[in-house]
Amino acid sequence: MAARIKLPQPAHGWRAFYTEIVVVVLGVLIALGLGTMAEWANWQSKVADGKQRLKDELLWNGANMAEQVTVAPCVHAQLERLEARLAASNGVLDPAPFIETGSFKSTMRLPNRSWPSQTWEALQQDGTSSHLSGDIQAQLGRIYQKILFIRDLGTKSDDRRGVFTMFGFPVELTPEIKAEFLRDILNQHQRMQFSALNSAQTLAIFRRLDFAPSEDQIETRRRDLTTGNKGAVSSVEYCRANNLPLADWRAEVAKVDAQ
Numbered sequence: 001m002a003a004r005i006k007l008p009q010p011a012h013g014w015r016a017f018y019t020e021i022v023v024v025v026l027g028v029l030i031a032l033g034l035g036t037m038a039e040w041a042n043w044q045s046k047v048a049d050g051k052q053r054l055k056d057e058l059l060w061n062g063a064n065m066a067e068q069v070t071v072a073p074c075v076h077a078q079l080e081r082l083e084a085r086l087a088a089s090n091g092v093l094d095p096a097p098f099i100e101t102g103s104f105k106s107t108m109r110l111p112n113r114s115w116p117s118q119t120w121e122a123l124q125q126d127g128t129s130s131h132l133s134g135d136i137q138a139q140l141g142r143i144y145q146k147i148l149f150i151r152d153l154g155t156k157s158d159d160r161r162g163v164f165t166m167f168g169f170p171v172e173l174t175p176e177i178k179a180e181f182l183r184d185i186l187n188q189h190q191r192m193q194f195s196a197l198n199s200a201q202t203l204a205i206f207r208r209l210d211f212a213p214s215e216d217q218i219e220t221r222r223r224d225l226t227t228g229n230k231g232a233v234s235s236v237e238y239c240r241a242n243n244l245p246l247a248d249w250r251a252e253v254a255k256v257d258a259q
Contacts, residue, residue: 050128078244160188
């Protein structure tokens with residue numbers, strides 16, 4: 001006769017046993033849920049802080065871009081004057097008057113600003129940017145791509161600053177030197193055109209971000225820039241004092257945004 005195997009019985013019965021299992025499982029699920037909620041709340045806090053820091057960085061860059069758009073007609077007018085002086089000079093360049101900019105001097109006045117991107121780079125490195133919506137990530141990606149492009153244009157302009165200083169001296173004009181001067185003028189026209197256009201396009205993208213600085217905030221900051229630095233005359237001040245044309249940056253941004 002086969003022996004019967006008797007399964008052990010829980011001390012308080014099967015119902016109590018299953019009840020304890022359910023309680024344990026629920027406890028684990030609740031703990032996991034609370035951990036997920038805590039992690040979600042932590043990222044939400046980081047995102048909110050990141051957006052505020054981005055707003056501050058965008059305000060700085062936005063004011064710079066508004067200045068680029070504002071002074072673009074003035075820069076082109078200055079370049080046209082140098083081009084006319086170069087064309088009228090025979091044998092020796094007729095020196096252009098110098099413009100004092102702090103400890104520097106040149107024959108034309110260009111904006112010279114820093115273009116910060118450290119906040120966006122930090123948010124990408126610590127993973128905060130990945131918790132923004134896909135649309136916001138795309139818009140910010142476009143904004144900072146343009147900021148880097150405008151920064152690069154400014155760096156190239158700074159690298160050629162010495163050339164425009166040379167316009168203040170009676171340089172002997174060989175055909176080669178004259179052609180080189182003309183090439184630098186045309187290249188600076190192009191850099192200023194690209195800088196102003198990309199600045200206007202970027203400011204138009206600001207309108208799609210709910211946490212971007214407003215145009216009024218950008219204008220206030222831009223006006224602060226026109227005060228100059230340590231007694232140096234800003235580009236806008238120089239243009240206005242010399243009756244050179246300036247643009248309405250808001251109108252230019254509206255044109256780009258409507259396209």
